Amino acid sequence: xxxxxxxxMQDMAAAYALGALSPEESRAYEAFxxxxxxxxxxxxxxxxxxxxxxxxxxxxxxxxxxxxxxxxRISEGKVRTFVPPAPPPRxxxxxxxxxxxxxxxxxxxxxxxxxxxxxxxxxxxxxxADSARASLDSLKERLAxxxxxLNTILEPDVQLSQLTxxxxxxxxxxxxxxxxxxxxxxxxxQLAQAPAGRVxxxxxxxxGKPVPSVTFNAETSGHALVENITLxxxxxxxxxxxxxxxxxxxxxxxxxVLMIGNMGA
Numbered sequence: 001x002x003x004x005x006x007x008x009m010q011d012m013a014a015a016y017a018l019g020a021l022s023p024e025e026s027r028a029y030e031a032f033x034x035x036x037x038x039x040x041x042x043x044x045x046x047x048x049x050x051x052x053x054x055x056x057x058x059x060x061x062x063x064x065x066x067x068x069x070x071x072x073r074i075s076e077g078k079v080r081t082f083v084p085p086a087p088p089p090r091x092x093x094x095x096x097x098x099x100x101x102x103x104x105x106x107x108x109x110x111x112x113x114x115x116x117x118x119x120x121x122x123x124x125x126x127x128x129a130d131s132a133r134a135s136l137d138s139l140k141e142r143l144a145x146x147x148x149x150l151n152t153i154l155e156p157d158v159q160l161s162q163l164t165x166x167x168x169x170x171x172x173x174x175x176x177x178x179x180x181x182x183x184x185x186x187x188x189x190q191l192a193q194a195p196a197g198r199v200x201x202x203x204x205x206x207x208g209k210p211v212p213s214v215t216f217n218a219e220t221s222g223h224a225l226v227e228n229i230t231l232x233x234x235x236x237x238x239x240x241x242x243x244x245x246x247x248x249x250x251x252x253x254x255x256x257v258l259m260i261g262n263m264g265a
Contacts, residue, residue: 013039017046149227163242163261173259175240182231188224193217194244201249205239206232215249238264
């Protein structure tokens, strides 16, 4: 496939449309025409003009000078192989541009990392604040509970009974009881934890018979606090005692009395 300069192409298209080319020239141009949409469009336009001229009844012969120019171009024999024009080279950015771009990218990454780190630090601080707030609320709750317990113990009608083991000053179990409100509080310290599957059970001795009450166990520190214990109704309570029973408690003591204290008036 061949191409000539723009003037030659235009002349060839016009000459071909007007029938001014020889058979050999027409075949050569038709081979080019098959590969050139632009030439096809020009030939179609020339043919349309020619058809309009024919429809008007005018007889227009092809310009002899046009044919001479076309033949002169062909006789030169300087037909060049058709090579599509190369796209214009992409402009190359100068090195300072790429350095500035890389610096911008690194700066953006740095800001992103700093933001991410600050976000994690803030989340950690908020978590710590929530934990501290929860601890403070728990402490306030314990202090309020202890204040309530202290107020109960310090009421004018409250009496104190000590439950002790014979010949053993420790552990100590204190029983604060209010005969008017019919409630009691057990406070124990230096009390060993009950064996696995067993608990301590409090008994009130009324009219010479044990009346079952609450069950509990000591903390690892040896401390125990049981509040809002209901006393047996009526009078006749003489003692309070402590035994070790199966979990869930018993209706009658199943083991010897560990500690006992006087509740007589």
